[in-house]
Amino acid sequence: MPDNSPLRVLFCIGVNQNFFDLPTGQGKTVWDGFTTMLTQLFELPGVTVLGTIDDDQHMVGPSGSWPWTCYVLADVVDQPTVAAACNLLRTVQVGEHGLWRYMKIEARLGRPLPEPEAVR
Numbered sequence: 001m002p003d004n005s006p007l008r009v010l011f012c013i014g015v016n017q018n019f020f021d022l023p024t025g026q027g028k029t030v031w032d033g034f035t036t037m038l039t040q041l042f043e044l045p046g047v048t049v050l051g052t053i054d055d056d057q058h059m060v061g062p063s064g065s066w067p068w069t070c071y072v073l074a075d076v077v078d079q080p081t082v083a084a085a086c087n088l089l090r091t092v093q094v095g096e097h098g099l100w101r102y103m104k105i106e107a108r109l110g111r112p113l114p115e116p117e118a119v120r
Helices: 028-043 079-091
Strands: 007-015 047-054 070-076 103-110
Touching (some): 028 070, 070 079
Antiparallel strands (some): 007 070, 047 070
16 A cells, blocks of 8 residues: 655755845845745645754754755655746746855755654
């Protein structure tokens, strides 16, 4: 019998050096693009966002890999929807560039751990 449970996905989002190379005050357009991308991710059919974490107060500078700048934990219906969510960084525009010029995303896919009996 196939398991039709949603995938548990941790979207790991990092800020690239290109963002930090922008002249002071020009990062707002990237922030606007990022919030557009987040809105589209939250509204993507088949995605149920469970929570977010923003590490921007404890991390300064680009994040080339772990630790990432921010995270979105979600249940996602299938792998093509995970790919569509990641693709938002390509399709959301920041001026003449895609958001991916300034940020990167990586998705970790798995399944929820079973809840301990004591928590139920």
